[in-house]
Amino acid sequence: MxxxxxxxxxxxxxxxxxxxxxxxxxxxxxxxxxxxxxxxxxxxxxxxNALAKGLLMKKTMTIGIIIPDISNPYYAEIVRGIQDVADQAGYAVTLHNTDKKPEGIIRYIYLLREKSADGIIFSGGIINGQETLSILKELRERVVVIGRHEVDFPAVMVDNIGGAARAVQHLFDIGHRRIGFIGGPDGSTTALDRLTGYKNTIAQNGVTFSPRLVKKGMWTPKSGYLLGTELLKGKGRPTAIVAANDPMAFGAIKAAKALGLVVPKDLAVVGFDDIPLSSYFDPPLTTVKIPMHDLGAASMTMLLNLISGEKFKKVKLFKTTLQVRESTVEPLKKADRKKY
Amino acid sequence: MxxxxxxxxxxxxxxxxxxxxxxxxxxxxxxxxxxxxxxxxxxxxxxxNALAKGLLMKKTMTIGIIIPDISNPYYAEIVRGIQDVADQAGYAVTLHNTDKKPEGIIRYIYLLREKSADGIIFSGGIINGQETLSILKELRERVVVIGRHEVDFPAVMVDNIGGAARAVQHLFDIGHRRIGFIGGPDGSTTALDRLTGYKNTIAQNGVTFSPRLVKKGMWTPKSGYLLGTELLKGKGRPTAIVAANDPMAFGAIKAAKALGLVVPKDLAVVGFDDIPLSSYFDPPLTTVKIPMHDLGAASMTMLLNLISGEKFKKVKLFKTTLQVRESTVEPLKKADRKKY
DNA sequence: ATGATAATGGAAAAGCTTTACCATAGGGCG
DNA sequence: CGCCCTATGGTAAAGCTTTTCCATTATCAT
Missing domain, CATH: 1.10.260.40 (lambda repressor-like DNA-binding domains)
Structure with a gap:
């Protein structure tokens, strides 16, 4: 060369x-x-040579993304949002999946530091432990976090609590009282928030919380199927289920069908995220829409601000909206749909 | 620091x-x-400092992936496969999406060269044009390609022609004669191969090719829906449809249902890829399974060989298998399923 | 014609690492 | 007791860029 x-x-x-x-x-x-x-x-x-340039200028035009799993459509969409903005600004992006290895996050932080990445975007997974925090402290001015607020970095937030609340309230509105919940794994704040929204809302509607109606899934359709089956086979079966993401909702619906139940007549199901396939499912899935692409784009925009030293609002909150489709109610006329 | x-x-x-x-x-x-x-x-x-180290050692422990779109589950899964192997070997990965910008590939090749990436993995999209080739020539020993064979780089191949053939033959076997095809966009060799398999097989079964039965989609469920509607509304409607990927198959099934057709009784549908959600669809989708994760893993393994200078087989071909589910046939007993 | 200024080009340092080669010191052996 | 070898540590170069100061040249004006 x-x-x-x-x-x-x-x-x-x-x-x-x-x-x-x-x-x-x-x-x-x-x-x-x-x-x-x-x-x-x-x-x-x-x-x-970008290496020599980066060494001298202390700027590599590269940022790192640390997520649990790129093959999860939720994260894939976020990453796409990040990339679209990064690319526009001339930044390259390195990708790191943390699942299947608990020590992942720390390892990647160190790696990114060695490589002089200009910034890091985190999403999902668990940030805690003294070590992680102390490492992050050194990088403070260069980290943006998606979907968590308990650490003091700039953050892009999603109203998961409100979203879950809207989902549950919708079910109450159409007459359900026994509502099951298929949540995410322990340690996921997203999962926790969605569960909190569920709990709050059933309480507000005067229903006591029943641990039996709550299961912890692993975000996969298979876990939705398994836990859906558990929920529906037990006595005092729920008449509605909220799943903490769409794939698990699909699994739950499959479980219902396998048991001879008809959705939404015998069981109403609400998902979370609104992945592209959700409206093509049968029945089309009622779900809490998360603007994943925007989440990613906003986080990268924040990081760009951070890097350039501009002032900006340190927290950006995205609202969630309920997409009512036919997994909770029989087809409605457009006019009626508005009220949700 | x-x-x-x-x-x-x-x-x-x-x-x-x-x-x-x-x-x-x-x-x-x-x-x-x-x-x-x-x-x-x-x-x-x-x-x-990895920059200084890389500069001196001419080794950055970073490779680049160039794909059309990470939010496409097909590519997401491939990328995951690449990363799992790369991570194991201590390599970091930068990700580049080429869609929405025709000049993307060349730009990213240059970028990767500037950054002294140790290698590049390509998948999808179009490689051609004098410029691209001449640029690639300089990098010859460091490029692995997934899913295309017409360029002389080490390649991980998928038997798309055979897969499509198996899908179509399956439909003939269960009695169909008018078989529609929803393909991919122009310029995609994957799409082309799948179309070729379709054409070959209808010819082998003594049916003349009808351009009316073939549509070009964009890999999205929406395009599957639109083109499925076209196919099914025209006169001489097909009794079966092969879609070049699963999301388009979902779209086509939705189109059929919207027209009052029952799948598989009135219309059999076969997809391609077998994404995780396909078996949870209703009806569960018959589809040509592509081992996406393995594709990615194999390509990275090849690249590792290339880098280390070891000898290895320059082309690895992955077989495809037909997953027969209920979008083509009513539920079968296990024993019967074997013959496909 | 000569001095000053503007226009242009050059040398060298800094950024950080790895490693080949060289230097030194101490211990063992003759 | 002196020499040599070995064990250990140090020096310096290479890898490539950007940029700050300097230096040179030419042109213009007086």
């Missing part, structure tokens, strides 16, 4: 001049000289 | 000694000295 000296030699100028041409320095360079340099660059197919 | 000199000073040794301790050089270092160095490293929380 040619370096700047090769170019300088070929164009019969100094490396300083080459750099000035490449970086459009305000320091003036004779037009003819510029052309000579550009010609040499073209012939050699020269590109400045 | 502390550097190696800070450590050396603190431990009262030279930087060479520090490096020896850090990199476990065979050059021996007094045990007491080692401990002093390690102590200093711990106190300063020192980590070697």
């Amino acid at each position: 040619p370096n700047i000296l090769d170019v300088a030699l070929k164009a019969h100028v100094s490396i300083a001049t080459v750099s000035r041409v490449v970086n459009k320095s305000h320091h003036k360079v004779n037009l003819a000289t510029q052309e000579r340099v550009r010609e040499a660059i073209r012939e050699l197919d020269y590109r400045p | 502390p550097n190696i000199l800070d450590v050396a000073l603190k431990a009262h040794v030279s930087i060479a000694t520090v490096s020896r301790v850090v990199n476990k050089s065979h050059h021996k270092v007094n045990l007491a000295t080692q401990e002093r160095v390690r102590e200093a490293i711990r106190e300063l929380d020192y980590r070697p």
Whole structure:
């Protein structure tokens, strides 16, 4: 690979001049000289070495994303949002999945630090423990977090509590009283918030919380199926189920069908996230819509602000909306749908 | 951030000694000295700067992935496979989406070259044009391609032609003669191969190709719905449809239902890929299973071989298998299922 | 014609690591 | 007791860029 000296030699100028041409320095360079340099660059197919540049400038134009699992559509969509903004701004993105290895987060933080990443975006998983915090402290000005508020970094938040509340209230509104909940795994704040919204709302409607009606899933359709079956086979079966994400809702619906129940007549089901496939399901899934792409985009925008040192609001909250479809109610006329 | 000199000073040794301790050089270092160095490293929380290291060693332990769109579950799964292997081997991964910008590929190749990536994995999208090829030529020994064979790089292949053939043959076997096809967009070799398999197989079964029965989709459920509607509304409607991926199959099934058709009685539908949700759909989707995770893992393994200079087989072909479910046939007993 | 100023080009340092090569000191052996 | 070898540690170069100061040249004006 040619370096700047090769170019300088070929164009019969100094490396300083080459750099000035490449970086459009305000320091003036004779037009003819510029052309000579550009010609040499073209012939050699020269590109400045980003490693050397990064080393000197303390800027790598690279940020890291740390998420549990890219094959989860929820995170895939967030990552896409991040990338769209990052790419626009000239930043490259490295991706790191933390699941299947508990020590993942710390390892990746160190890795990113070694590689001089300009910033980090976290989503999901668990941030805690003294070690993680102390490591993060050093990077404070370069971290944005999605979906958690208990750590004092800039954050993009989702109203999960409110979303779950709306889902549950919707079920009460259409007459349900025994409402099951298929949540996420321990340690996920998203899962916790969604559960909190559920608890709050049943209490508000004068129903006592029954631990039997609450299960902890693993975000997968399979766990939705398994836990849905448990919920529906036990005595005092719920007439409605809220699942903490759409794939688990699909699993629960499958479980209901396997038991001969008809959705929504015998069992109403509400999901969470509104992944692209949810409206194509049969029945189309009522779900709490999360603007995943926007979440990602907003977090990257924040990080950009952080890097450039601009002032900005440290917390951005995204509202959730309930998409009412046919897994909770028989098809409605448009006019009626509005009230939810 | 502390550097190696800070450590050396603190431990009262030279930087060479520090490096020896850090990199476990065979050059021996007094045990007491080692401990002093390690102590200093711990106190300063020192980590070697990967930029400087990469610059010197010409090795960055980073590879790039260039794909059309991470929010497509097909690619998300491939990326996960790549990452699992890469992570194991200590490599970080940068991700680049090419859709929505035709010049994407070239831009990312240059970017990766600037950043001294140790290798690149391509999947999907279109590689052609003189410029792209000439750029790639310089990188020849560091590129692995997934799903295309017309360029002379090491490749991980999928038997898309055979898969489509099996899907179509299955439909013939259960009595269908008018079989529609919802393919992918122009320029996608995957889409092309799947179409070829379709064409071959209808010909083998003595049916003449009818352009009317073939549509070009965009991989999305929406395009499946739209094109499914077109297919089913026209005269001489097909009794079966093969979709080039699962989301489009879901769309087509929704279209059928909207028209009052029952799947599989009035219309049989086969998808492609077998994404996790496919078996949870209603009816569970018959589909050509692609081992996406393995595809990604295999490509990264190849790239690792390429990097280490080991000999390896330059082309790895993955077979596809037909998952027969209830979108083509009423539930079968296990024994019967075998024959497909 | 000469001095001053503007226009342009160059040299060198900093950023951080690894490693080949060199230097030193101490111990063992003759 | 002196020499040599071995064990250990140090020095310096290479890898490539950007940018700050300097230096040079040429042109213009007096």
